[in-house]
Ligand code: ADP
């Protein structure tokens with residue numbers, strides 16, 4: 618190899634970066650729905666074909682993108698959500714890296730139709746492999762529709778690693794469930810291969826969303842929680858001792874409405890259920906912790922699934938102790954066996 622240093626061009630940079638953000642079709646669905654949420658939508662329709670491998674279509678009724686900004690939205694580090702690093706200390710939006718549209722459009726064929734309420738007509742763009750091919754005015758309703766086709770058509774290695782339609786569909790369904798639970802104020806409709814899968818009412822009641830997804834067997838066994846202390850404000854539902862799972866699929870943890878994987882929070886929950894449910898089983902929970910953005914770091918990983926807390930130990934103890942008190946004081950717990 619010659620010892621010559623190349624500065625990579627933007628398309629190559631975007632394709633490489635896409636590897637981090639866009640791992641599979643469900644990553645596209647996650648990024649696009651998060652954008653709809655950030656755009657203050659009250660209704661989101663997700664329509665996928667063949668596990669998202671053939672197409673992903675997402676429509677929202679949010680604020681839209683002004684025609685003059687549309688091409689810019691596909692550039693890397695193009696975001697309307699922050700201006701400078703200090704904005705992260707007061708961040709309530711799900712996005713802020715300005716990477717999703719650049720990454721997704723670099724590895725797929727993308728069509729966007731968008732209109733703001735201040736514009737008379739909308740804008741349609743077609744982007745292929747990161748390049749804006751056409752941009753034209755089009756009649757449209759307020760909001761944004763994005764259609765992704767042929768994901769990874771220009772990154773054959775990634776395409777080879779796509780799983781079966783069934784496996785990719787399960788991933789997408791899980792993800793939509795998670796986003797729906799985090800946003801009970803938004804009506805979320807999900808269609809898979811033409812079949813309606815989920816339609817949440819958008820009535821701002823978490824219990825309605827849980828019922829839409831998991832049915833009455835779960836909602837009939839939930840205890841409402843609400844608690845405020847110096848480190849966080851907690852709300853949501855936890856399962857009683859009649860419902861628990863062998864896997865962690867029904868453990869939904871949110872920080873400021875962003876679903877996260879947090880070992881700290883899960884450990885606190887497990888600890889509070891000790892002796893209430895059998896060892897090795899997993900409690901059911903739907904919990905949102907509202908935490909001051911300045912005391913957490915969501916910028917650890919491109920997919921933002923992990924969060925670092927400033928006051929880890931305090932949060933752990935406060936959460937564990939509150940949940941334990943709540944569980945023991947609940948009439949829904951009844952007489953229970955003590956498990957080891
Ligand atoms: P980020 O979400 O981190 O800002 P994205 O690449 O996901 O970066 O989106 C870039 C920008 O495009 C957003 O900041 C937003 O201004 C605009 N945008 C993307 N999707 C939508 C949408 N559904 N509705 C309105 N604006 C959108």
Ligand code: MG
Nearest residue numbers: 648652712717
């Ligand atoms: Mg985004």
